[in-house]
Amino acid sequence: MILRSFYAAVLYTGLALVPATAFAQTGAPVASQADIPRTGDGHPDFQGVWASRWLTPVERPADATALVASPDEAQRLVRLILERAANPAQMDPELAFPEGNSLAKVRGEYRTSLVVEPSDGKLPFRDAGRRALRAYISGADNPEQRMTTERCLGGTGWAPLQIRTASMLRRFVQTDDHVVIHSEAYSDLRIIPIGGAWQPDAIRPPTGDSIAHWEGDALVVDTRNFDEGMATHGIVTVLSPDARITERFEYASPDELVYRYTVNDPAYYSEPWTAEYSFVRTRDEIYEFACHEGNYSLTHMLAAARATDRVALR
Numbered sequence: 339m340i341l342r343s344f345y346a347a348v349l350y351t352g353l354a355l356v357p358a359t360a361f362a363q364t365g366a367p368v369a370s371q372a373d374i375p376r377t378g379d380g381h382p383d384f385q386g387v388w389a390s391r392w393l394t395p396v397e398r399p400a401d402a403t404a405l406v407a408s409p410d411e412a413q414r415l416v417r418l419i420l421e422r423a424a425n426p427a428q429m430d431p432e433l434a435f436p437e438g439n440s441l442a443k444v445r446g447e448y449r450t451s452l453v454v455e456p457s458d459g460k461l462p463f464r465d466a467g468r469r470a471l472r473a474y475i476s477g478a479d480n481p482e483q484r485m486t487t488e489r490c491l492g493g494t495g496w497a498p499l500q501i502r503t504a505s506m507l508r509r510f511v512q513t514d515d516h517v518v519i520h521s522e523a524y525s526d527l528r529i530i531p532i533g534g535a536w537q538p539d540a541i542r543p544p545t546g547d548s549i550a551h552w553e554g555d556a557l558v559v560d561t562r563n564f565d566e567g568m569a570t571h572g573i574v575t576v577l578s579p580d581a582r583i584t585e586r587f588e589y590a591s592p593d594e595l596v597y598r599y600t601v602n603d604p605a606y607y608s609e610p611w612t613a614e615y616s617f618v619r620t621r622d623e624i625y626e627f628a629c630h631e632g633n634y635s636l637t638h639m640l641a642a643a644r645a646t647d648r649v650a651l652r
Contacts, residue, residue: 374555374589377512382555382589384510384517387624388617390499390597391506393419394442396613398451398459405450405459412441412448423503436503442615445590452501455600455612467606470576478643481636482567486544487524488636490629495519495526496545497561497583498599501615507624508617517550517557522624530559539563542579556588578605593619 375383393416398405407415416439423436441448451459463471477483486493487502494500495508505523512518519528532550541547546561566579577583581603590596595617602610 371555373592375592377514379514381512381552382557383512384557384587384595385512387507387509387620387622388595389507389620389622390442390501390615390617391436391438392440392442392501392615393436393438394449394452394501394615396452397461398453402450402459405454405457407441407448407450409448415450416440437506438503442501444596444614444616445594449615452613452615453611454598454614456609462608462611464606464608467576467603470578470606474576478639481640484636484639490524490633492524492526492544494523495521495528497528497548497559497585498601498613499585499597505627507620507622509624517559520624522627524629525627532557537563542566546583553586556586559585559587561585576606577601578603580605590616595619 377383420436420439441450442452443449453459453461456462461467473483474485481489494502499508499519499521502523505521507522509520510517511520515532517530517532519530520526526545528545528548530548530550532552534549536549537543537547542563542565544565546565547563548559548561550557550559552558561583562581564577564579564581581601583599583601585597585599588596588598596614597617598612598614600610600612601607
């Protein structure tokens with residue numbers, strides 16, 4: 339949520355955006371059948387390391403009316419984002435100097451928001467969702483109120499997969515009956531069965547209960563039954579424990595994997611919403627992510643909140 343708020347606050351003034359009609363709503367990959375790498379059983383082979391070093395915000399800012407930006411306008415927006423990120427006084431220093439240098443590019447189009455539905459690029463919050471969001475951002479009564487990424491428990495690799503400023507590499511490993519997604523950030527690891535039965539509703543893993551299936555050449559992953567203490571987990575948005583998330587992985591080309599996810603969460607949102615971005619194949623290696631080493635931020639935040647409490651009681 340910190341990233342979403344930061345990027346949404348960046349000024350888009352002066353950007354001439356491509357009309358909304360320029361965006362073709364398509365779920366079909368551009369890659370031909372012959373171009374798609376395949377496993378021995380004939381399904382697309384997603385194995386390898388993929389990067390998602392993008393600067394596109396989750397929500398579209400109020401002064402941006404279109405989903406797709408021209409290359410010139412996209413470059414200008416990137417300069418605005420990087421100029422702001424280079425000033426730690428304006429934001430969380432941990433989020434400064436992002437690795438990305440481009441807006442998200444999906445099938446050749448520069449995107450101004452990850453949200454593609456609703457068409458205005460905004461998250462359709464209910465009042466309960468906004469209250470959860472406020473508590474999520476500002477809660478400092480105890481460590482459990484803080485986001486799981488802040489507590490070094492993970493989250494960017496859980497459903498839905500999230501974009502962070504750094505360590506945005508993921509390795510995919512595949513067998514006939516499982517797909518494994520290892521995110522460099524927080525060393526998140528998802529082991530997803532392809533087919534099979536859901537666990538009992540009483541069993542709620544921190545990452546949710548995920549089952550995958552194939553729809554043609556697209557791998558579709560359905561996730562539900564999040565742990566109540568972990569449902570609000572990352573830096574993108576808030577989720578209730580009963581949220582349902584559908585993720586779709588599909589080749590656009592041998593080196594571009596389009597990732598599209600839909601959040602269905604009636605407790606927090608008035609309608610389902612969908613976001614989309616792409617992974618790009620890379621030769622970069624994944625390294626150890628040592629989050630807790632030298633992590634004093636949580637202690638300092640809670641101590642500052644107690645100091646504020648004492649001032650208020652005077």
